[in-house]
Amino acid sequence: MIELKIGQHIEMEYGGTAKVLKILGSGGQGIVYLVEFNKMKWALKWYDIDKIKHPKEFRRNIQNNIADGAPSNRFLWPKYLTKELSDGSFGYLMELKPDSFDSFVDILNTYKLVVDPFTGHAVKKQVRFSNLYAMVTAVINIVNAFRQLHRDGKSYQDLNDGGFFINVDTGAVLVCDCDNIAPEGSNFGIGGKPGYMAPEIVRGIAKPDVQTDKYSLAVVLFRLLFRGDPMEGERVVKDVCLTETSELKHYGQNALFVYDPDDASNRPVIGIHDNVIRFWRLYPDYIKDAFIRSFTVGLHDPNKRIIENEWQKLFIRLRAEIIQCDCGRTNFTTMFGKNDDRSYQCPKCGKIFPTMSFSNHDFRFPIYAGRRFFECEIDTESNEFLNLAGEIVKNKNNPNVLGIRNCSEKTWKVKMPDGKFYNVSSGKGFQMWDGLEIDFGNVTAKVD
């Protein structure tokens, strides 16, 4: 391929030039450069045109995507095309990812390589979610991004670990590599990445579409939570060398989920798949069942795959079922003791957590200082998974007394011990008591 030179000017489709500043990275289809265009910094993806099967159609598809615009601000969407060079090669500009985002690859590896500016040597720097809220929020954001994309009538086609940037402190997600995204039914040559491709693509009987995206999405979520490959267990590692034949077998025709309830022959192996073994037992059944469904009946029947909206509900519940104990232990309610239907207990320090109910959820939310409510939990219409709507806080004068602060924009109606409802506006707080009721608008909550 023809690499661009630093300092080179690339003509843009509608006039002006982008000046190449440096290489940011390279991938299977080309190289990404940092460029300056219109006095702003952008990322330029420049294609290795030999690797694009149908360059004309491919370019036209990007053009259409630019015209349609991104499904939401969770996508690093193509913004401007360059002109074609004489050999037909071209690229497109997209926004740069902010520094606060790490690549999903680095998260899976648990480290990134950072070049020390003084010595020039690359040193390993740890990359991990700083809290459990952030990790589950990232899952919700990924699922929601694909829900938005599919609702736009498009499929991503090449869903894999290289497709996301994540803020490990907040769980914010940016979907990148949006250039293979195509309207349902179209494909411009991409097949996908081994390990993420749906079995029917591996077997050569289907092309990437919304249904195969759903399979890849389940793989991405499994890897994010369980830190391993859903199909790599005892049966697979016996092959020692992963050849074409063994890959076709283990990821295509005879793919077998490591926790298939009806076939234990491909279980994770101690010493290799320790993450998967350790994490699988931590999650509640409704999460495990969704993965079991995705990777058993959903494996060969695309219509049985979990739809994004269902994933979204399951993970909003999972996030609501996180308990952060004063003793430092943070985990899902499944990993706390259950004394009765209405309270949990920390196995480490013995602290008891009462719960509250919400009219739009059929499970109970544990109550503890630091517990956060998000907009999507108190407003059935909301797709805001990051926006804080409320928080349980300790009273400044008496830390044993808990209250709720309204962090949303709306005014809530709150039932006080005198039995009357009072308005609590944005920024204000109120004491929690046994019998408390909150009317958020289209959702109500009760401590009962």
Place this chain on the structure above:
Amino acid sequence: MNENVMNFNYNGDNPLDSTGVPRKNLVVFFLIDTSASMKGKKMGELNTIMEELIPEISHIGGADTDIKIAVLTFSDDIQWMYSIPMSAESFEWNRLNASGVTNMGKAFEELASKLSMSSFLDNPSMSLAPVIFLMTDGFPSDEYKKGLAMLKSNSWFNYAVKTALGMGEDADDKMLAEFTGSPDTVVHAYTGNQLAKLIKTVAVTASQIGSETYSDGINGISGKSKQELLGEQLQKLTAEEDDDFTFSTGW
């Protein structure tokens, strides 16, 4: 605390406390001719490009594949740069010097002895078939057939993605094709510029193909082996020629 809660095993249950996902191993072998005829410009180009190439190779694997590098040099003696394959992320290139004759056969025998699960390919998770890249500027001084036969009876070698680069006028492409299994996967550099470009293109392309299986993508398994895919891509990539000084006249 009730009994249920007391008996709770909460050791090692932090969902955030993970180690990296298990990665598949891909060893990229470089077999490099360091005989006297390599002295000067060829060795200079080779050393420089190898230093630049390794960080680039390390990114190819992503979170799925740990790319390791093993470098075997051959002249009067054969020598591994490091005694075990080293992760491309931490590999430091030791600059090579040239002297002596071309004991390529011995290098083949040595490689065959290391292509085994009990030696260089001992990943507890899975390994991908290795990538093997041979670079030479001449004909073997020793009897290479025996070493080549040993390789051909090694199944890691048979599954491996093999490629060879002949440098200058004297390299014997026919013999190199015997090594890789097909003329398509043998490339030839006559000029310094070509050498630098080809080492990089060949190593990156072979590593990319080596680290994936369905490189041809769309039709699932393409029906072609990795070796055939590499041949196809190298033929396409080397179709673009450019001119500068040639090895035979330059030095």
